[in-house]
Amino acid sequence: GIQVEQSPPDLILQEGANSTLRCNFSDSVNNLQWFHQNPWGQLINLFYIPSGTKQNGRLSATTVATERYSLLYISSSQTTDSGVYFCAVQFETSGSRLTFGEGTQLTVNP
């Protein structure tokens, strides 16, 4: 069936380290977004990136739609980066709904 798979499920880093989060999806998409859910539950939109590469400060993302994956890069991580990172996709065949992955739980230690 239609799936969004994120890896790794958990990641623990020391402050200053870099990391790469991966999102694989099972079908063609016309919308892909990355979100950060902070420890208080607020979902923050990081990128709208159905294809190509974008950068915003220490964060960047790349989506290769033809190969059905997206990557989120976090450089020089900070403790405030901790939380859950979700990839969410809108499949071409599923109307306007976003299907979320199960997330990557990131912990950045000082």
Next chain:
Amino acid sequence: DTGVSQDPRHKITKRGQNVTFRCDPISEHNRLYWYRQTLGQGPEFLTYFQNEAQLEKSRLLSDRFSAERPKGSFSTLEIQRTEQGDSAMYLCASSLAAGHGYTFGSGTRLTVV
């Protein structure tokens, strides 16, 4: 632009009672979405409005759930005869149009006791 507002932030209710949540989207956004999130899971789609029209509903939205967006601005989500399985975070999001990212509200955490 004050973001997406949801009210209340928390709601505790007894099983069998009705509850209603409100979402105020970003004013120029004509698309509004409701999602539900349980502990340890990603959000799940419930329903989608474009202006005042409800264009999509998930099968998760049983007959006990109803959502409205009467004037294309704020939206309400009502749950009738609540059950313990309804306990979750209810999230509202809005977007300007297709091809734009979503802005989520802080959510309403429902606990059914």
